[in-house]
Structure formats: structure tokens, C-alpha cells
Amino acid sequence: MCMGTMVKVIVPFYKDTLNQWESEALANNMCVLAAYPVVFLKPEGLDLSAIARRYPRAEVMSVSDDWLGTRRGIAGYNEMMMSADFYALFADTEYILICHTDAWLFRDELAEWCHAGYDHVAAPWPLRPRYQHFPLKQWLALKHRFCTPVHGISRLQMYGRIGNGGLSLRRVSAFREACVRHAAEIDGFNRLTDTMHNEDIFWALVPTELKVPAVEEALRFAFDLKPRVCWRLNGRQLPMGCHGYRHKSRVGFWRKFIPGI
Numbered sequence: 001m002c003m004g005t006m007v008k009v010i011v012p013f014y015k016d017t018l019n020q021w022e023s024e025a026l027a028n029n030m031c032v033l034a035a036y037p038v039v040f041l042k043p044e045g046l047d048l049s050a051i052a053r054r055y056p057r058a059e060v061m062s063v064s065d066d067w068l069g070t071r072r073g074i075a076g077y078n079e080m081m082m083s084a085d086f087y088a089l090f091a092d093t094e095y096i097l098i099c100h101t102d103a104w105l106f107r108d109e110l111a112e113w114c115h116a117g118y119d120h121v122a123a124p125w126p127l128r129p130r131y132q133h134f135p136l137k138q139w140l141a142l143k144h145r146f147c148t149p150v151h152g153i154s155r156l157q158m159y160g161r162i163g164n165g166g167l168s169l170r171r172v173s174a175f176r177e178a179c180v181r182h183a184a185e186i187d188g189f190n191r192l193t194d195t196m197h198n199e200d201i202f203w204a205l206v207p208t209e210l211k212v213p214a215v216e217e218a219l220r221f222a223f224d225l226k227p228r229v230c231w232r233l234n235g236r237q238l239p240m241g242c243h244g245y246r247h248k249s250r251v252g253f254w255r256k257f258i259p260g261i
Contacts, residue, residue, distance in 0.1 A: 007095040007114050007169075009038045011058075012077070014069050016047055021246060022101040024260060029241075030055055032105040036097075043069030061089070074198065075190075081165065081199035082186045084179035090172050103167040103222075104258055105241040113169055113221060113240075119210040120175075120203060122168035123224035123243055126215060126233055127159040157205055162212040164224035165200030166243035178207040227253045 011026070018026065030038065038058040042048045043065040052060050065071050067080035080086050081098075090096050095114050099105075113121055179186065185206050189197045203210070212218070216233070223230040223242045227250050230239070238257060245254040246261065255261050 005093050007036055007097055007110060008090060008093045009033050009036050009097045009099055009110075010041055010090075011038060011099050011101065012041045012068060013046065013048055013051070013101070014043065014077075016050065018051065018101060021261065025104050026051075026055075026101055029099055029103065029105045030058075032108050033097075033099075033110065035108065036110060041068065043067070043071075045069065063089075075193055078197075078199040078202075079190050082179060082189065082202055084176045087170075087172050087176035087179065091176075093172060096170050096172060098165060098168045098170065099241075100166040100243065102246060103241055103243045104245050104254075106238050106257070107240055109221075109240045110169075116213070117211065118169070118213055119171040120162060120168065120212050121218060121221050122163035122165065122200070123222035123230075123239075124163040124215040124218040125158045125161055125204075125225050126219070126229050158201065160215055161204040162215070162218050163200070163204060164222070164243050165198070165203065166224070167222045167241050168200070168203075169221070174210055175203075178210065181209075182206055 009029075011029075038055070040048060040052060040055070040058045040060045042060065042062055044062045045065050046062075046069060048060055052058060063080065063086070065076075067076050067083075067086070069076065072079075087096075097110060182202075186202065189199075189202050195201075213221070219230055219234040220237075220239055221241070222239045223234075224244055227242065227245075231237075231253070242254065244250060245258060251261060
């Protein structure tokens with residue numbers, strides 16, 4: 001299989017201008033991922049020509065304003081990322097790498113991850129080691145049992161799962177099939193607007209048939225939440241990339257690894 005059909009890098013845009021750090025991240029990631037085809041994904045009503053001119057090798061693809069943009073915001077984006085029709089747009093490639101403009105790539109290991117054979121690879125949401133042993137492990141189990149809302153999702157369910165959607169590798173056929181198989185659950189997610197029903201929570205918790213790496217392996221792919229914990233669990237080594245590095249709770253950690261922040 002040639003590189004062009006193995007994976008495409010998908011960069012979603014919802015606005016026609018980027019701030020300085022978003023521009024720097026995009027420039028860095030386009031350089032690191034220079035070996036792969038890139039798609040700039042935008043709402044139909046957005047003029048992305050100024051950004052696209054700086055990166056002529058990127059294909060510009062438009063999707064409905066109901067999916068991407070300011071009209072419906074995160075609700076539209078969640079619907080898009082849980083739609084079989086979205087993954088059908090990329091039926092000509094085995095994988096897509098979702099790479100938001102608040103992600104930063106340190107090196108290119110994308111082909112290796114594609115060859116690893118997983119359906120879904122993303123930054124895991126790690127559990128601190130002390131919560132994996134008595135008595136905190138039992139305390140967490142009790143808290144989950146008695147504090148999770150009926151028909152709801154507890155934040156505790158995230159931990160130890162794969163993972164954040166802002167920098168994530170997805171096998172197109174597996175995600176498309178899962179959208180059809182779990183249509184009822186997706187409809188339930190789309191009716192709710194709290195952060196515990198975002199699309200990456202769905203992909204982490206619901207389609208358990210997807211083949212994913214263990215947390216320890218996924219840490220080599222990316223960090224998102226708790227980068228200091230991830231750093232220690234990953235043997236004090238950087239992953240291929242990270243997401244949300246400008247978040248106020250994480251920027252202090254990333255300042256020593258990412259220039260200009």
C-alpha cells in the first residue's frame with residue numbers, strides 16, 4: 001500500500017485566522033508530517049484561502065456548516081466525528097490522523113503506528129499509580145458505583161482509556177462500521193451537550209470492539225491530560241506528539257519542550 005492511501009492527516013478549521021501559537025503549531029506539524037497527504041477540513045461557509053495559500057500541498061475539503069464551524073460549535077463537531085458519512089469521505093485511505101491546531105508533533109512515527117494494526121490510537125487518560133492499589137483502588141470503585149448518575153457517565157470511567165480526540169489515529173473502515181453498529185448510542189450522545197458526552201468519550205467507552213493499544217504503549221503516541229504523570233509513566237520520554245499543550249494546567253510542563261511558550 002502506498003503512503004498516500006495508508007493515512008491522511010486531517011486538520012479541522014472553524015475560523016479563517018489563527019493566533020500566533022496556532023500558526024506555529026500548524027507550521028511545525030506540517031513540517032514534521034511532510035511525508036503524508038494533508039486535508040484542511042473547513043465549513044462550507046468559511047473562506048480558508050489565506051491559510052491554504054501558505055500550504056499549497058494541502059487539499060481543502062468543505063463539510064456542512066452544521067458539522068463544523070461556529071453555527072453549532074462543539075455539538076456539530078461531535079455529530080460529525082460520530083457520523084458514518086464523515087468517515088465515508090475518506091474511504092480511499094486506511095487511516096486518518098485527526099490533528100487539531102492545538103496539537104504539537106515532536107517527531108514522525110505515523111507510519112509505524114499505522115503498521116501496528118490498531119483501530120484507534122490516541123493519548124490515554126492515565127490513572128495515577130497510587131490509585132491502582134489498595135486502598136485508593138477500592139475507594140475509586142465505590143465512588144464510581146455510588147456517585148455515577150443513572151444513565152450518566154462518570155469522569156472516573158475515562159481513566160485508563162484511549163483517549164483524547166484532538167490528536168488521534170483512526171482506522172476509517174472500523175470507525176465507519178462502529179457508527180452504524182452503535183447508532184442508538186450515538187443518538188443518545190448527540191442529544192446531550194455536557195463534556196462527558198463529547199465524541200472522544202464515546203470512542204473511548206462505547207465501541208469496545210475496536211482494537212486499541214494498552215495505556216503504556218499509547219503514551220508513546222501522545223500526551224493530553226496530566227502530562228507530568230504521563231511523562232513519568234513513559235520513562236521520562238516525549239511521545240510522538242501532544243494535545244492541549246496551551247491549557248493553563250499543562251503549559252508549565254510543556255514550556256521546556258515546545259519553543260515560544
